[in-house]
Amino acid sequence: MSGRIPKEFISELLMRVDIVDVINSHVPLKKSGANYVARCPFHLEKTPSFSVSRKKQFFHCFGCGASGNVIGFLMDFNRLDFVEAVEDLALFAGLPVPKEEGQGYRANLPKLNELQALLASVAEYYIEQLRVQQAGKQAVAYLKKRGINSQYATEYKLGYAPFEWQELTEKFNQDLLLMAGVLGVNDDDNRVYGRFRHRVMFPIRSKRGNVIGFGGRVLDDSMPKYLNSPETVLFHKSQEVYGLYELLARNAKPLRILVVEGYMDVIALAQFGVGYAVAALGTALTEQHINLLFRFSAEIVLCFDGDKAGRMAAWKAMDAVFPCLKDDRQVKVMLLPLEHDPDSIIRVEGVNAFVLRVEQATVLSDYFFAQLSEHLDLATVEGCSQLTLKAEPYLQKMPDGLLKDMMFQRLGQLANFKVARKKLTVKNLNKKKRISCSRIGQAFS
Ligand SMILES: [Zn+2]
Incomplete structure (x- = not known):
């Protein structure tokens, strides 16, 4: 993310929002004298010792000592970094976040909440197309063939993008569709086109649950097999992973996080009870990906397909991994047998054998030195x-x-x-x- 958030903007934001409203939307507060109280979200307790002061715009827990302003609360509660917390707060206040110093921040900013609302609606539209379109039935048949059941198709909000994309422009604002990457513009003749046509759609959600982009998969063997949204103001491939929101909704503090290559792998694994997998968004793993995942778990297992491309990707991941290796963090590498990906091997070997593979994944130091000494x-x-x-x-x-x-x-x-x-x-x-x-x-x- 380029540019810094101007200090004046943060001051204005803090003036505009009320800490009581923000915390109350996460932890229901009760009025008690001049303050508001609740059971503390940061430690286990039976009687409320968590107190929020409207006058001071500050929270304090008499039990565990947690305290801070509204930005600190969002950082701790949602495990965000400072910039993310400011962005969340800005969204709460309905203010666009300025990114570059010096530029008038009021005018230039893309309408982030409008874009978010649009992408949520487009995701719903694609879900509906699974049912209303004749071709949507092909997509349903494809998902069935791949063994995805309806509960998980619903949880991951899978949909279908019809071949004819023009209906999107009748239902939604075309400028926003372009800004969100759902439509593109042809460089040669400036004509607008639908990016996703006749594809199974995988909405990509931020860890806070907002749809920020899409992945689309063809129903046959045509190329490209997967297509992702381009980079937009909301969608940053180097910073987000597929399936993290769904993972955290199941378990906010997973023992480990498994990183796999495909969206379908993530869903198939979840369906088999391995609900702690995520996938990179069609890009190589970055330091930002690894650091993001380490916020939620102390162990990351990198799982790669057994083919040559998978093995190369595993080695390439070392560039991203080493700068993130602090003492309390553990990275392991799991290479699948040739011809297999997680989706196929868990169906062949069963969940117990798969979990055993995860548990017995190679520790990073062994993998690293073995590769180099080969x-x-x-x-x-x-x-x-x-x-x-x-x-x-x-x-x-x-x-x-x-x-x-x-x-x-x-x-x-x-x-x-x-x-x-x-x-x-x-x-x-x-x-x-x-x-x-x-x-x-x-x-x-
Ligand atoms: Zn506390």
Whole structure:
């Protein structure tokens, strides 16, 4: 997200909203003297010690000590970062959030709540098309063939986008449809077109439950198999994942989160009782994805299909993972057998075998060093030096801590020499090599 939110806007926002209204919409408050009270949402208690002051625009819990203003409340209650909490609050107040300093923020902002309302309505429209369209029945048949039952089709709000898209413009505002990415404009002749035609539709929801975009899948083997909404003011592929809202609705504090490749995988797994899977939105995993997921669970299991593309994606994910590896966080890697994805393997092997695979996924350090050592001979100096050269850039990206130290120790054990990570940079390593070579040269001259 570019640009900072101007301070004046935050002040104005805090003036416009009342903390009592905002908290009351999350935790029902009761009036008690000058203040409002409730049972504390941040700790378990029988009698209310959570108090909200309208006058001070502040909350305080006498039980656990939680306190803060309305932005702090939203951050803690919905586990948002500061910017997200401000965005939520702005939505509550019906104000657009300015992003760039200096630009008059009142005028330029896309109508976020209008867009959100539009996308919610479009999602409902697609659901309706499953029933009213003759072709919608094909989509229903397709979902049945893929083994998705109606309860889960409803939970994930699956729909159908008809081949003829013009009805959308009769029902909804065309400018908003364009802004939301439901329609596109052809570069050559400026003609408007429907982005999703004759596809099963997967609404993508933000973790707060708002529809922010769509994925659409063809009903046959034509290409592209999946199509996603483009980036819009609401939809940021590098920051959102598919299925997180549904996951958190089931369990706000999952023991682990499984990251899979396909939307259909997420739904099929949920249907089998593995309700803790999400999928990236047709892009490579980013640091933002990983950090987002770590807000809700301390363990992330990255599950990849057994084909070559899956294995490459697993390795590529290391770029995103290493900068996020703090001491209290655990990442594991789970590679499925060739020819399988989660949807297929859980049907073949059953849920217990699948869960066992998840539980026995490879810890990151084992996966990482095994991948790097694969074609190296660690019985030779050359092999060890190759390993060090390849591993070090990843390890350097880790935040300082015990885990980082131990990864360096492991590298040292594998490469069979002592690695003092602060001293031994790649440059120093090369220098050392040169020195020893010249000494050898002297000895022979
Ligand atoms: Zn409390």
